Amino acid sequence: MGQFLAKRLSSMLLAFFGLTVIAFGLMRIIPVDPVEAYFIMNQMPISEEALETMREEEGYNRPLLVQYSAWLLDAVTLDFGKSFVSKKPVTEELLQRFHVTLILAACAFITIVTVSFTVGIWSATKRGGFIDWLSRSFIYTLASMPSFWLAFIFVYIVALKWGLLPLMGWGSVAHVILPAGTLALGFIPYYIRLIRSSMLEELNKPHVVFARARGVKESVIIRRHVVKGIIPQLVTSLAITCGGLLGGAAIIEIVFTISGVGRYIVESMLARDYFVIQGFIVLIGGLYIIFNFVADMLCAMVDPRVRVKGDGA
Amino acid sequence: MKKLSGFLLIFALILLVACENTEHKKQSTSSDSKSELTMSWVKDIGQVNPHMYAPNELFAQAMLYDPLVSYGEDGEIQPALATDWEMAADGKSYTFTLRNDVMYSDGSKLTAENVKRNIDTVVENSAAHSWLEVVAVIDSVEVLDELKVKVNLKEPYYPFLQELSLIRPLRMLADSGFPASGTTKDGVAKPIGTGPWILTDYQQDSFAEFTRNENYWGEKPKLKKVIVKIIPDAQSRMLALEKGDIDLIFGSGQLAPAEYQALQKTGKYQTMISEPSSTRILSFNTTYGVTQDKNVRLALQHAFDRQTIIDYVLNGLEQEAYTLFAPGFPYSDVKLDHYSYNIEKATQLLDEAGWVLESGATFRTKNGQTLSLVIPYNSGDQVHKAIYEYLQSAWREIGIEVKLIGEEKQLFDTRSKTGEYNIIMNDTWGVPYDPHMYMRMMIGDKQIGYYAHKGLAVSEQLSANIAKVIRSTDEVERRALYESIFKTIHDEAIFMPISYRTNYLVAKNGLSNLSFSMQQYEVPLNNYEVE
Numbered sequence: 092m093g094q095f096l097a098k099r100l101s102s103m104l105l106a107f108f109g110l111t112v113i114a115f116g117l118m119r120i121i122p123v124d125p126v127e128a129y130f131i132m133n134q135m136p137i138s139e140e141a142l143e144t145m146r147e148e149e150g151y152n153r154p155l156l157v158q159y160s161a162w163l164l165d166a167v168t169l170d171f172g173k174s175f176v177s178k179k180p181v182t183e184e185l186l187q188r189f190h191v192t193l194i195l196a197a198c199a200f201i202t203i204v205t206v207s208f209t210v211g212i213w214s215a216t217k218r219g220g221f222i223d224w225l226s227r228s229f230i231y232t233l234a235s236m237p238s239f240w241l242a243f244i245f246v247y248i249v250a251l252k253w254g255l256l257p258l259m260g261w262g263s264v265a266h267v268i269l270p271a272g273t274l275a276l277g278f279i280p281y282y283i284r285l286i287r288s289s290m291l292e293e294l295n296k297p298h299v300v301f302a303r304a305r306g307v308k309e310s311v312i313i314r315r316h317v318v319k320g321i322i323p324q325l326v327t328s329l330a331i332t333c334g335g336l337l338g339g340a341a342i343i344e345i346v347f348t349i350s351g352v353g354r355y356i357v358e359s360m361l362a363r364d365y366f367v368i369q370g371f372i373v374l375i376g377g378l379y380i381i382f383n384f385v386a387d388m389l390c391a392m393v394d395p396r397v398r399v400k401g402d403g404a
Numbered sequence: 405m406k407k408l409s410g411f412l413l414i415f416a417l418i419l420l421v422a423c424e425n426t427e428h429k430k431q432s433t434s435s436d437s438k439s440e441l442t443m444s445w446v447k448d449i450g451q452v453n454p455h456m457y458a459p460n461e462l463f464a465q466a467m468l469y470d471p472l473v474s475y476g477e478d479g480e481i482q483p484a485l486a487t488d489w490e491m492a493a494d495g496k497s498y499t500f501t502l503r504n505d506v507m508y509s510d511g512s513k514l515t516a517e518n519v520k521r522n523i524d525t526v527v528e529n530s531a532a533h534s535w536l537e538v539v540a541v542i543d544s545v546e547v548l549d550e551l552k553v554k555v556n557l558k559e560p561y562y563p564f565l566q567e568l569s570l571i572r573p574l575r576m577l578a579d580s581g582f583p584a585s586g587t588t589k590d591g592v593a594k595p596i597g598t599g600p601w602i603l604t605d606y607q608q609d610s611f612a613e614f615t616r617n618e619n620y621w622g623e624k625p626k627l628k629k630v631i632v633k634i635i636p637d638a639q640s641r642m643l644a645l646e647k648g649d650i651d652l653i654f655g656s657g658q659l660a661p662a663e664y665q666a667l668q669k670t671g672k673y674q675t676m677i678s679e680p681s682s683t684r685i686l687s688f689n690t691t692y693g694v695t696q697d698k699n700v701r702l703a704l705q706h707a708f709d710r711q712t713i714i715d716y717v718l719n720g721l722e723q724e725a726y727t728l729f730a731p732g733f734p735y736s737d738v739k740l741d742h743y744s745y746n747i748e749k750a751t752q753l754l755d756e757a758g759w760v761l762e763s764g765a766t767f768r769t770k771n772g773q774t775l776s777l778v779i780p781y782n783s784g785d786q787v788h789k790a791i792y793e794y795l796q797s798a799w800r801e802i803g804i805e806v807k808l809i810g811e812e813k814q815l816f817d818t819r820s821k822t823g824e825y826n827i828i829m830n831d832t833w834g835v836p837y838d839p840h841m842y843m844r845m846m847i848g849d850k851q852i853g854y855y856a857h858k859g860l861a862v863s864e865q866l867s868a869n870i871a872k873v874i875r876s877t878d879e880v881e882r883r884a885l886y887e888s889i890f891k892t893i894h895d896e897a898i899f900m901p902i903s904y905r906t907n908y909l910v911a912k913n914g915l916s917n918l919s920f921s922m923q924q925y926e927v928p929l930n931n932y933e934v935e
Contacts, residue, residue, distance in 0.1 A: 123814040130535075131817040133457040136851050141534040148531075176459055177450075178591055187608075243639060251647050258647050259640055260610070348635045350609035358447075362458075363814060 095398050099387055106380045111166060114372035115159050118365050124151055125175040128363035149175065151365075162369070171370035176362050181370040185352055189374070191261060192351035195343070196336035198271035203278050203332065211286025216313060218291065226283060234280040242273040242346050259348035270347040274340060278332055285328065289321040296320070323390040323397065330386035334379035439628035439934060441915065443652040443927075444635045444644060448609045452595040454575040455526050455588040462571045462925035464632075467614055469575035469597035472500055472519070473565050475836040475922055479734045481565045485514060485576060485598065495560030495877040502551040506621045508578035509602045510594070516553040518579055520545040523555065525582070526573050529589040537844060537874065538567035538574065560877045563840045570836065571923060600625050600930050609634055614929075625930040626917070638663055645673070645910065652911045654927050659910065660786060661719040667910045674911045678920035680723055680730040680904030682834035686827050687852050688898050690859030694775055695826040699757035701897040704827075705743035707750035707802060708795075714903055717790045722903035728893060729832060729839050730904045735886040736839060740894045751802050761803040768803035776805040777826040780819050783810035788829050791902070821850045828852055831905065835922045843870045843889065856898040866892050 123131070126145045130137045146152050153161075162172060171181035214226040233241075246269060250258045256265050293299060294317060302312050341353030352371065359367040391397045450459035454469040473489065476482040486500040506514035523545045526533065533539035541561045546554040557564065568574055578596035582588060595603050600620045605613035614630045633650055635641045641658060644650045645667070653659055659667070668675045688695045688704075695701055710724040726743070729736040754760075759768040759775050768775040777799075781788045789810065796806040811819065820828055830852045833841045846853030847867045857863045866889065873885040893899060907920050914935050921928040 123818050127818070128814050129458065131814055135457065135535045136845050136848055137535050138849060141531045144531045246640075246643060251643055254647075258643055258649055259635065345636050346640055348610075348633075348637070348640055350607075350634075354609070354636065361813065 095391060096388075099384060103380055103384050107377065110373060110376040110380070111163055112159075114369045114376065115162060117372070118363075118368055119155060121363070123363055125149070125363045125365050126151065128361075129175065132362055162366075166370075166373065171373070172366035174359070174367050175364050176359070176367075181366045184355070184367065185370055185374060188350055188352040188355050191349060192337055192340050192344070192353055194267065195271055195274060195340055195349065195351060196333070198267050199274035199278075199336050200329075200333060202271060202275035203282055204329070206275070207279050207282030207286055211283045212290060212313065212318065214283065215287045215290035215294070216309075226287075230280040230283050233276060238273055238277040239342050239346060241276055242269075242343065245269055245273060246346075259346075261349045266349075270343045270349060273346075274336060274343050277339070278336075282325075282328075286321065286325065289324060290317055293317045293320045319393070323394045326386045326389050326393075327383075330382040331379070333382045334375060337378060338375050439626070440631065441627050441629070441652060441929070441932060441934060442631040442633060442650045443654060444641045444650045444658065445632050446634075446636055446658055448634050449606075449612050449632065451591055452603060453588055453592045454577050454595075454597065455522070455529070455573045456532070456591075457572065460572070463927045464603075464612065464614075465575065466571045466599070466921075466923070466926045467601040467630075467929065468595055468599045468603060469577065470506075470599050471569050471571075471575050472502075473569050475566060475569040477922065478732070479566070479836070481569065484569075485519075489565070495557075495562075497554055497556045498564065499548065499552060499554045502553065503621060504551060506598050507619050508580075508596050508598055509617055509619070510578055510580050510596045512578050512580065514576065514598055515550055516547040517550075519553045519576060520547050521579070521582070522576050523574065525586075525588050528587060532589070533573055536567065536570075536573070537561055538564060538570075560875060562874065562877055562882065566836050566840075571926060601630065623930065626933040627929065630929055642667060645912065648912070651915060652909065652932075654907075654909045655924075656905070656907050659908070661717075661721050664721065664908050664910065665719045672913075674913060674915065674918065676909050676911075676918055676920075677721060678907040678924075680725075680906060681924045682838070682905050683725050683728060683730060683832045684722070684902040684905055685725075685728065685830050685832065686900040686902060687830045687856045688827060688900070689823055689825055689855040690857060690863075690896075690898060691855055692823055692859075693778065693826050694773070695777070696859050697757060698897065699753050700759065700775070702743070703750040703753040703757075703759075704799075704804075705897050705900055706746045706753065707799060707804070708743075708900055709745050709798060710902055711745070712798075713791055713794060717787060717794060718903060721908065722906050725901035725904045727901060728842070728890065728899055733835075733838055735883060736890075738887050738890045740890065743897065743900075747802060754802070759803075766800070766803070767805045774805060775803060776807060778807050778809065778824065779827045780809040780811055780816055780825050781829060782813045782816045784813055791829075820852055823850070823855045827900075834905075834924050839886065840874050844874055846870055857893075857896070860896050860898070862892055862896065 124146070126142055126149060130142075143152075150158065165172065169182055171185075173179065174181055174184055177184060210226050210229075214223045217223050246258060249269065250256050256269055257263075260266055299312060299316050302316055338353070340351055341357050343349070344351040344354035345357065356368065356371045359371070387397070445461065445463070447461060448459060449461040449464040452464050452468055453460050454465055470485050472484060472486040474482050474484040485502055485506060487503050488501040490499045492498070500519075502514060502516060502519065508514065523542065526539055527542050530539055538561070541557050541559060541564070543556045543558045546556065548554055576598060577588065577592060578598075581592045581594050581596040583590050583593045598621065600617050600622065601614040602617050603612060604615040605611075611634060612632045614632070616625050616628050618624070633644070635644060635650075638659060641650070641653055642663060645653055653667075656664075664675065667673055686708075688701050690696055690701075714720060714722055714724055727736065727738075727740060731737060754768060754775070758770045760770070761768045779792055781792055783789065792806070792808050796808060799806055809819075819825065832838050842853065845851045846857060847870050848854060857866050860866070869885050869889050869892075873882055873889065876882045876885065905924075907924050909918060909920075911918055915932060916935050917931045917933045919928050919931055
């Protein structure tokens with residue numbers, strides 16, 4: 092386990108480093124820099140000389156390597172520079188909004204896990220029955236609709252026609268239900284299918300057949316053998332979804348008028364606010380790496396084969 | 405499994421508590437009380453720094469801050485913070501007399517010293533304002549006495565007063581509003597102005613609350629409070645209006661023509677369209693490809709069916725335009741012919757110019773070159789996209805190929821600077837900028853207006869006339885120059901006006917005295933009333 096941990100940790104560090112290179116590099120590849128973008132956003136025609144003066148002031152004229160190393164050194168101390176638009180520190184700007192996105196993503200995550208586990212397991216055990224048929228129709232309908240469209244339907248019916256929940260905004264439990272539900276809906280069909288199909292696969296494995304032959308109760312087989320068998324695969328998938336939820340909250344935040352980090356990043360992208368986007372990529376990418384690390388650890392704990400072979404089951 | 409569900413349950417409970425604790429106010433308050441209005445806005449209002457641009461929103465800057473002079477109807481300059489002003493005979497200095505009764509919302513008095521400080525801080529940061537002549541032209545500011553201030557110019561500039569009336573960057577901030585560094589380039593300490601409203605509460609990206617300034621020097625607003633909710637999505641804004649969370653959606657920036665019409669059709673709201681403001685135009689590039697050929701430009705002018713575009717893309721909300729500026733703009737009453745929609749004439753012009761349609765070919769050619777137009781557009785703009793898609797199919801029928809390039813706003817704008825296009829969408833500036841501002845941009849390097857005339861034989865003469873007209877202090881000469889400029893632009897067919905843009909609003913019943921402001925980014929909340 093120690094060696095496994097060391098290996099995973101070192102690859103994690105390497106991934107972090109690669110992430111900073113990508114975060115920095117990507118921004119420089121995209122045409123239009125923040126100075127120019129600022130004037131475009133304001134619809135102000137500006138001369139090349141004035142642009143150059145401002146680039147000089149902001150330090151965008153220095154060699155790329157110098158800019159990168161200066162930024163990286165600061166980034167180590169969690170100082171991601173200042174936003175070009177607001178002139179405030181990026182870390183402050185991101186953190187101020189991040190908890191909102193985090194709550195949203197966490198609620199969506201819980202919804203995904205509870206709904207897809209319940210429906211997925213139920214549908215696999217009652218394979219071919221009415222429940223199975225119902226859940227599969229439900230999946231196809233959901234999966235074929237874009238989530239922002241579903242969001243509008245929900246908002247229209249639940250918030251506007253019935254007046255049960257607030258239309259938009261943030262601040263109370265009621266405010267979280269619709270956006271988190273919508274965010275989760277995009278992922279639920281995938282997980283129900285995943286759980287259902289891996290359960291079916293698992294149900295035919297020799298150890299399950301053997302357990303049945305021993306006369307073990309069906310509910311015990313499902314809990315002890317089948318579900319346990321699909322967990323490593325699920326945990327890996329869920330870890331990626333965690334990152335996806337954080338990064339994918341942007342549309343939901345715009346539609347529901349929530350001041351989260353996703354909405355902020357869309358605005359920053361339009362303004363080419365280098366440091367904000369770099370900070371965001373490192374933050375979300377970093378979380379991805381951490382989630383994956385945690386998932387690997389969890390898998391290794393559940394499944395000894397992972398520890399020995401060193402890769403996912 | 406049980407452990408897992410137990411854990412999830414606890415986690416969920418913690419989250420719920422966390423949500424409940426988050427500060428929550430103003431979000432769900434609908435403005436039932438009589439003197440309060442809630443409206444939506446697309447973007448956060450920013451710090452409301454009077455001397456800077458984005459993320460500061462123009463309408464909010466106009467609510468908090470006043471200019472020395474304001475722009476009245478028909479372009480007349482009217483007193484605001486200055487009761488009186490005098491231009492020196494050589495046009496190189498202006499002396500302003502300030503009102504004696506103006507207080508900032510922090511209780512401090514407006515003085516000449518403070519006005520100087522404001523102008524100085526803007527001029528100091530001239531790189532950011534280099535697009536605006538009024539800042540570039542200021543040489544120094546002198547305080548003559550407590551209420552008299554003199555602004556010296558480097559050279560005469562006729563639209564000086566007109567540009568002083570702009571919402572930014574030359575409006576007045578109280579001394580207490582300046583940041584520690586002393587320059588507003590770094591932001592403001594507090595948004596303290598002399599305007600009719602005071603910013604009393606604010607939560608970034610969520611809402612802003614403006615309260616009537618009881619000590620306002622001018623006519624006080626009828627409303628007591630205005631709450632601005634930041635709602636970035638158009639559909640969400642419409643739902644919010646329907647639910648009664650907001651009372652007003654103001655401006656074409658918040659609703660597309662089709663959305664405006666959808667709300668209008670419900671019959672549940674008051675809707676209103678403004679007078680024409682700026683002009684939507686298609687600008688040719690006379691330095692690139694087939695549009696260097698005047699006959700092609702003329703043919704396209706005649707092959708351009710404005711009425712269809714206005715009826716079907718702009719939902720009839722705008723008036724068709726044949727001139728660069730709407731009638732009524734200063735110096736714009738020049739008599740010019742129209743290029744009317746006439747397909748026969750268009751094809752005849754092309755045939756005569758040697759752009760012929762070989763049998764079996766889809767597109768016209770001349771000496772092996774295809775009659776093909778490169779048109780880039782901002783892919784986020786649905787109206788532009790629809791206009792171009794219509795043109796693409798309409799022009800195909802007369803053998804003209806249209807290559808559309810949809811790009812993200814920033815990339816699109818950069819392409820416009822490189823001049824790699826034949827036709828591009830452009831708007832004029834509207835009141836109080838036009839006509840001088842649009843003219844001035846035509847002689848700026850790499851501007852859309854620059855590519856419009858650069859390829860012409862008369863380009864140099866035109867540039868000289870434009871340079872002269874913005875400096876001229878002689879009214880008669882100015883009029884003659886403008887006339888000559890407009891005539892050249894028309895004869896060379898370098899712009900294709902589409903329509904005069906309008907602004908519109910949708911409000912719930914019960915609001916009265918609704919109107920639009922001369923400056924299209926200003927919301928004239930001072931006049932609005934709740935019945």
